[in-house]
Amino acid sequence: MTGSGTDGRxxxxxxxxxxxxxxxxxxxxxxxxxxxxxxxxxxxxxxGITREGAFVLERDEPGAFSLEGDALPExxxxxxxxxxxxxxxxxxxxxxxxxxxxxPLGDVDVAFxxxxxxxxxxxxxxxxxxxxxxxxxxxxxxxSAVGMDKxxxxxxxxxxxxxxxxxxxxxxxxxxxxxxxxxxVAGLGYPVFVKPARAGSSVGVSRVEDPSxxxxxxxxxxxxxxxxLVERGLVGRxxxxxxxxxxxxxxxxxxxxGEIVVTGRAFYDFEAKYLGAAGIDLVxxxxxxxxxxxxxxRLAVRAFEAIDGRGLARVDVFLTDEGFVVNEINxxxxxxxxxxxxxxxxEAGVEYADLITELLTLAR
Numbered sequence: 001m002t003g004s005g006t007d008g009r010x011x012x013x014x015x016x017x018x019x020x021x022x023x024x025x026x027x028x029x030x031x032x033x034x035x036x037x038x039x040x041x042x043x044x045x046x047x048g049i050t051r052e053g054a055f056v057l058e059r060d061e062p063g064a065f066s067l068e069g070d071a072l073p074e075x076x077x078x079x080x081x082x083x084x085x086x087x088x089x090x091x092x093x094x095x096x097x098x099x100x101x102x103x104p105l106g107d108v109d110v111a112f113x114x115x116x117x118x119x120x121x122x123x124x125x126x127x128x129x130x131x132x133x134x135x136x137x138x139x140x141x142x143x144s145a146v147g148m149d150k151x152x153x154x155x156x157x158x159x160x161x162x163x164x165x166x167x168x169x170x171x172x173x174x175x176x177x178x179x180x181x182x183x184x185v186a187g188l189g190y191p192v193f194v195k196p197a198r199a200g201s202s203v204g205v206s207r208v209e210d211p212s213x214x215x216x217x218x219x220x221x222x223x224x225x226x227x228x229l230v231e232r233g234l235v236g237r238x239x240x241x242x243x244x245x246x247x248x249x250x251x252x253x254x255x256x257x258g259e260i261v262v263t264g265r266a267f268y269d270f271e272a273k274y275l276g277a278a279g280i281d282l283v284x285x286x287x288x289x290x291x292x293x294x295x296x297x298r299l300a301v302r303a304f305e306a307i308d309g310r311g312l313a314r315v316d317v318f319l320t321d322e323g324f325v326v327n328e329i330n331x332x333x334x335x336x337x338x339x340x341x342x343x344x345x346x347e348a349g350v351e352y353a354d355l356i357t358e359l360l361t362l363a364r
Contacts, residue, residue: 003042004106004108004109005043005106007043009042009043010042010043010109010110010360010364011043011045011110012037012043012045012108012110012111012112012360013047013093013108013111013112013134014030014044014045014046014047015049015111015112015113015114015115015120015125016030016046016048016058016075016114016115017048017049017051017074017075018049018051018115018117018119018120019049019052019119019120020115020116020119020120021117021203021204021224022116022203023075024072024073025116025334025336026114026115026120027048027072027073027075028065028066028072028336029334029335030046030048030065030114031062031063031064031066031067031073031336032335032337032352033112033335033356034046034060034061034065035337036352036353036356037353037356037357038356038357041357042357042360045108046058046059048075049075049115050075051074051075052077053119054077054081055081055082056075056076056077056078056079056080056081056082057078057095057105067336079097079098080095080097081095081096082094083102084128084132084134085133085134087132087133088132090107091107091108091133091134092104092105092106092107093108108134109135109364110136110137110360111129111134111136111137112138112359112360112363113126113129113136113138113332114335115332116332116334117148117198118199120332121144121147121148121331121332122144122149122198123141123142123145123148126138126139126141126144135363137311137359137362137363138310138311138331138332138363139309139310139311139312139331139332140308142307143313143331144332146307146308147313147330149197149198150195150198150229150328151167151169151229154229156307157326157329160302160305160306161302162303162306162326163324163325163326164326165231165234165325165327166188167188167229167230167232168188168229168230169227169228169230170218170227170229171226171227172226182211182214189233190208190209190210191208191233192207192208192230192231192233193206193230193233194206194214194218194220194229195221195230196221196222196225196227197225197228197229198227204220204224204225205221206220207233234327235320235321236318236319236320236321236325237259237318238259238260238261238262238316238327239258239259239288239296239316239317239318239319240257240259240260240314240315240316240317240340240344241254241255241256241257241258241296241297241314241317242254242255242256242312242313242315242340242341242348243255243300243309243313243314244311244350244355244358244359244362245311245312245362247361247362251301251305252304252309254297254301255341255345255347255350256284256285256345257284257285257293257296258285258340258343258347259282259283259286259287260280260282261280261283262280282340282343284343285347295323295324296317296319296324299315299317299324299326300315300317303315303326303329304329307331309329309331310362311359311362311363312331312333312341313329313331313333314329314333314334314344315329316328342355
């Protein structure tokens with residue numbers, strides 16, 4: 001895979017940060033990728049996006065974005081600006097310095113967006129790359145947009161015959177008729193989970209045990225998005241399986257299966273995922289019978305194909321007494337070295353650095 005680098009390496013624009021509430025998690029992911037990417041094969045141009053949406057030239061230093069205790073890293077505006085190619089005729093990047101001078105950064109071969117949440121995981125940055133003709137790792141515009149929005153994910157999966165948890169979608173206008181809204185939620189049966197339609201990393205998510213907790217949970221979710229899902233709480237094992245696109249055009253590849261065992265928390269929340277909070281055990285591989293494993297793999301591939309997935313995804317399911325139920329599809333799952341997605345692939349024999357290489361190979 002000969003690239004644009006002067007030594008033949010593939011030049012990768014690693015894009016991270018972003019405008020969403022998951023900005024810092026994207027930065028932590030960047031630290032992992034910068035520290036693990038195969039430097040014999042890839043040359044990295046780190047492109048940070050500030051919380052205000054400015055594209056800046058960042059440092060190629062993994063330690064600059066590591067998670068240190070409770071301190072969350074971020075992209076800071078140093079006044080530089082990345083200038084993307086102005087057409088499909090070339091792939092040259094430039095940087096405009098704070099004093100106005102413009103410097104060439106050379107051609108790039110592929111973009112690797114590792115942005116979580118809106119304005120990155122939702123098809124918007126993918127649309128930019130499509131417009132300028134730059135190959136990129138991960139899902140396309142459609143799959144990213146559908147996978148980002150839990151309402152439309154469920155709608156598409158349901159139409160494809162994939163079982164999903166019963167839900168209702170709520171707008172702010174729906175709150176004007178409290179009695180009707182509460183009857184609709186009661187129809188799902190408590191407990192319920194209240195989630196922003198377009199957020200990840202469990203940001204804005206609440207478990208609601210009874211009607212007295214509903215308003216506060218809706219307030220929390222509406223702080224993240226204009227539409228909110230209320231889902232029936234399911235009783236069952238919480239399982240996650242990784243997807244990886246095929247090089248040959250065949251069905252997507254599936255990883256080993258991980259299981260989230262909740263022992264001392266209401267659910268697998270942000271603190272447990274990223275800040276090491278107690279009360280969660282991650283088991284990999286999850287103990288499943290051969291028949292269960294085959295059914296889960298089949299269901300995950302069907303879900304991935306239903307949203308027109310490519311590149312990567314993590315499919316989250318519950319194994320209930322009635323069978324498997326898909327909870328959601330993450331088209332850009334947590335990708336730090338200790339996240340579930342790399343872990344389930346490591347169990348399947350694909351190490352973190354090799355996973356990065358494979359995703360960039362698929363992109364090209």
